Amino acid sequence: MQTLIMAGGLGTRFWPKSRQKHPKQLLRMFGEESLIQSTVSRLQPLIPESKVFVVSTASQLPAIKKQLPGIPGSNFIVEPKGKNTAPCIGLSALFIEQIEPDGVMVVLPADHIIRDKNLFHQTLKAGAEIAQESENIVTIGIEPTYPATGYGYIQCNHALDDVQGVQSYKVKTFAEKPNLATAKRFLDSGDFLWNSGIFIWKTKTILRQIEEHLPHLHQGLQEIREALGAPEEADVIKRVYCQIRSISIDYGVMEEARDITVLRGMFGWDDLGSWDAVYKLHKKDSDNNVLIGSHVLTDSTGCLIDAPDRCIAVVGIDDLVVVDTGDAILVCPRDRAQDVKDVVEIAKRKKLNEYL
Amino acid sequence: MQTLIMAGGLGTRFWPKSRQKHPKQLLRMFGEESLIQSTVSRLQPLIPESKVFVVSTASQLPAIKKQLPGIPGSNFIVEPKGKNTAPCIGLSALFIEQIEPDGVMVVLPADHIIRDKNLFHQTLKAGAEIAQESENIVTIGIEPTYPATGYGYIQCNHALDDVQGVQSYKVKTFAEKPNLATAKRFLDSGDFLWNSGIFIWKTKTILRQIEEHLPHLHQGLQEIREALGAPEEADVIKRVYCQIRSISIDYGVMEEARDITVLRGMFGWDDLGSWDAVYKLHKKDSDNNVLIGSHVLTDSTGCLIDAPDRCIAVVGIDDLVVVDTGDAILVCPRDRAQDVKDVVEIAKRKKLNEYL
Numbered sequence: 143m144q145t146l147i148m149a150g151g152l153g154t155r156f157w158p159k160s161r162q163k164h165p166k167q168l169l170r171m172f173g174e175e176s177l178i179q180s181t182v183s184r185l186q187p188l189i190p191e192s193k194v195f196v197v198s199t200a201s202q203l204p205a206i207k208k209q210l211p212g213i214p215g216s217n218f219i220v221e222p223k224g225k226n227t228a229p230c231i232g233l234s235a236l237f238i239e240q241i242e243p244d245g246v247m248v249v250l251p252a253d254h255i256i257r258d259k260n261l262f263h264q265t266l267k268a269g270a271e272i273a274q275e276s277e278n279i280v281t282i283g284i285e286p287t288y289p290a291t292g293y294g295y296i297q298c299n300h301a302l303d304d305v306q307g308v309q310s311y312k313v314k315t316f317a318e319k320p321n322l323a324t325a326k327r328f329l330d331s332g333d334f335l336w337n338s339g340i341f342i343w344k345t346k347t348i349l350r351q352i353e354e355h356l357p358h359l360h361q362g363l364q365e366i367r368e369a370l371g372a373p374e375e376a377d378v379i380k381r382v383y384c385q386i387r388s389i390s391i392d393y394g395v396m397e398e399a400r401d402i403t404v405l406r407g408m409f410g411w412d413d414l415g416s417w418d419a420v421y422k423l424h425k426k427d428s429d430n431n432v433l434i435g436s437h438v439l440t441d442s443t444g445c446l447i448d449a450p451d452r453c454i455a456v457v458g459i460d461d462l463v464v465v466d467t468g469d470a471i472l473v474c475p476r477d478r479a480q481d482v483k484d485v486v487e488i489a490k491r492k493k494l495n496e497y498l
Numbered sequence: 499m500q501t502l503i504m505a506g507g508l509g510t511r512f513w514p515k516s517r518q519k520h521p522k523q524l525l526r527m528f529g530e531e532s533l534i535q536s537t538v539s540r541l542q543p544l545i546p547e548s549k550v551f552v553v554s555t556a557s558q559l560p561a562i563k564k565q566l567p568g569i570p571g572s573n574f575i576v577e578p579k580g581k582n583t584a585p586c587i588g589l590s591a592l593f594i595e596q597i598e599p600d601g602v603m604v605v606l607p608a609d610h611i612i613r614d615k616n617l618f619h620q621t622l623k624a625g626a627e628i629a630q631e632s633e634n635i636v637t638i639g640i641e642p643t644y645p646a647t648g649y650g651y652i653q654c655n656h657a658l659d660d661v662q663g664v665q666s667y668k669v670k671t672f673a674e675k676p677n678l679a680t681a682k683r684f685l686d687s688g689d690f691l692w693n694s695g696i697f698i699w700k701t702k703t704i705l706r707q708i709e710e711h712l713p714h715l716h717q718g719l720q721e722i723r724e725a726l727g728a729p730e731e732a733d734v735i736k737r738v739y740c741q742i743r744s745i746s747i748d749y750g751v752m753e754e755a756r757d758i759t760v761l762r763g764m765f766g767w768d769d770l771g772s773w774d775a776v777y778k779l780h781k782k783d784s785d786n787n788v789l790i791g792s793h794v795l796t797d798s799t800g801c802l803i804d805a806p807d808r809c810i811a812v813v814g815i816d817d818l819v820v821v822d823t824g825d826a827i828l829v830c831p832r833d834r835a836q837d838v839k840d841v842v843e844i845a846k847r848k849k850l851n852e853y854l
Contacts, residue, residue, distance in 0.1 A: 158811070436850065440840045449827075453853050455514070455841040457830035464829060471805075473820060473829055474813035484796045485811040494792060497809050 143270050144238045144245055144345070145189045146231070149178055149198040149206055149252035150224050154486040155416045155479065158470035162498050167252035168205055171420060176209055177253040184256060188263045189248070192217075196252075197234045199224055220376075222383040228394040229386050231341075232352050232363045233379070236370060239345045246270045247348070249341040255423065257410025265405050268308040269342035272403055279351065279399055280342040281313070282407040283335025289325035292415050292480065294318055294337035294392060296404050297328075305405075313402035316392055337392065338407060348395075355398040362386050416479035417463045417472075421446040444476065470497050499626050500594045500601055500701070501545050502587070505534055505554040505562055505608035506580050510842040511772045511835065514826035518854050523608035524561055527776055532565055533609040540612060544619045545604070548573075552608075553590045555580055576732075578739040584750040585742050587697075588708050588719045589735070592726060595701045602626045603704070605697040611779065613766025621761050624664040625698035628759055635707065635755055636698040637669070638763040639691025645681035648771050648836065650674055650693035650748060652760050653684075661761075669758035672748055691760060693748065694767060704751070711754040718742050772835035773819045773828075777802040800832065826853050 153166020160166045167178040182194055191212040197219040198206055219234050238247050256262050269280040283296040298311035328334035353360040362382040369378035424432040434448040438455040447454050449466035461476045489497050509522020516522045523534040538550055547568040553575040554562055575590050594603050612618050625636040639652045654667035684690035709716040718738040725734035768775055780788040790804040794811040803810050805822035817832045845853045
């Protein structure tokens with residue numbers, strides 16, 4: 143099983159900790175490991191580091207390589223620029239195809255939290271078995287625990303046979319992030335799972351799907367394939383990438399493809415979408431606050447204060463997020479944590495480049 | 499006219515800028531001068547620095563002296579500890595009595611804002627004329643502009659003759675800080691002025707009033723008077739001060755005395771009681787924010803962000819105060835600015851001494 147870790151995101155919702163040169167996946171949110179380090183280490187021993195590929199943009203890769211010294215240098219794939227997940231997966235599949243043309247390939251986001259490693263491995267193995275024995279796309283859906291509006295959903299059709307003890311279903315549709323009313327309906331129906339962004343397929347299966355549903359991308363990939371290993375490889379990738387349309391794998395392939403199998407992921411998952419998610423995953427004190435550092439809160443509950451080097455005093459505000467990085471400080475209600483990305487947009491417009 | 503500036507307060511509502519060793523009156527809130535420097539400089543040329551006395555506690559005086567190099571060293575009066583305004587004024591009156599026993603003495607808080615210096619001088623001169631020619635206590639009342647609950651009030655009885663163009667009244671009563679309903683009633687009645695804490699009297703007048711209304715304090719002051727200039731002066735002051743009851747001049751003398759005249763102060767006054775008052779006195783930007791430093795606010799209006807060395811991002815919070823001093827940061831809604839003093843209390847209890 144070759145594994146591709148997609149590490150091209152910026153995670154601007156995690157400003158001020160996430161910066162252009164130090165994106166979300168490189169942050170230590172919990173414990174000693176960064177999110178991408180955890181993503182790699184939780185694959186062990188199922189998938190050795192020699193079979194782990196990491197794709198990201200040129201500007202991000204140096205910092206990523208530094209955090210993952212166990213991954214061979216040739217396993218890092220450079221995107222000339224971010225073009226969303228379909229081109230990213232297509233390009234990476236070309237590299238993996240060269241190593242193992244008939245093999246199974248797992249695609250993982252770099253920045254998710256997974257609690258039960260053994261159950262996760264079991265689910266990956268089940269997915270690999272299905273992918274190996276069919277031309278199916280396999281994805282993992284997460285049993286929803288609340289009507290989330292921040293996730294895409296997968297609607298299940300009829301149940302298929304369990305594989306290695308993992309429940310599987312034929313996919314009926316993919317649904318984009320819903321509004322709250324729709325999310326509640328999804329939850330009530332019992333048919334819907336959260337879209338984890340984890341895929342398992344044979345490398346040639348996904349390349350064939352791209353050929354069928356994204357002919358423009360396919361054509362670009364053909365050009366790149368011919369140049370692989372040649373001196374002009376990087377130039378060709380750059381040229382093709384500049385012309386390619388930015389499109390997600392969900393929109394470009396998943397919503398079009400037949401024969402998609404979804405496995406029910408029961409391993410405890412969080413995509414850690416915002417500071418609010420970080421608050422929820424931390425242990426709280428008796429006032430329901432999460433305090434990193436020595437702080438003074440009065441008449442304030444439900445707060446996340448992450449400022450190890452400074453005393454933050456909060457007076458009379460509930461459910462507040464304060465995150466300090468020395469040069470910058472975020473102050474935001476937890477229920478507005480999704481809007482932290484706007485700060486980065488405004489800072490960009492104001493040319494406050496040192497904070498990007 | 500000898501002038502006494504009372505500079506013993508801590509101003510804990512201005513944490514994190516105010517600290518035990520650097521209290522409110524030493525802060526530069528507006529422009530180049532600290533509040534106490536402005537208090538001294540706005541007296542010029544009416545009252546030269548040689549006639550300005552400053553009373554404070556031993557722990558605060560070194561920093562105060564440093565800010566006021568023009569005031570003679572012998573004009574700084576040391577309180578062994580803070581015992582509220584009546585003992586502070588009584589002790590200071592003994593020192594001023596030695597220099598000019600029949601003279602007029604002005605008492606000023608160290609940390610107020612006054613806009614029109616000329617009108618202020620005119621009012622002081624009017625007060626001095628009344629005090630010189632009578633045994634009256636003279637105070638200055640400020641025409642209220644809103645139903646403030648943070649100030650004491652003075653109720654006026656009948657109007658007296660204008661003095662030097664300043665309206666004057668016989669005082670009916672002093673009222674402590676009212677609740678909002680009472681404050682509204684005060685405002686509607688038209689009889690009430692804010693208590694500015696500024697007093698004008700002959701030195702011997704206030705000492706006689708203390709003798710009449712605070713015999714215990716009077717007795718202590720007698721002991722001190724006998725020791726003034728003697729080697730044991732400091733020891734006697736210390737011993738007497740330890741036994742003296744802590745009491746305000748308003749409660750101990752003003753509420754008891756007859757023959758008090760109040761002048762209508764029209765010179766633009768603010769006692770700068772909290773960060774909310776600081777916000778109100780600053781010029782606002784188009785979102786009604788006051789930003790000191792380079793900050794990113796989104797969907798946030800009516801905020802005061804004072805953090806010159808750091809980028810503060812605020813997402814979706816109106817009427818917020820953020821004040822940064824490098825080692826500590828306050829985050830507080832403007833309408834809770836009065837409660838900032840609680841932060842100092844909690845920090846004391848938690849023994850976070852570096853932040854006191």
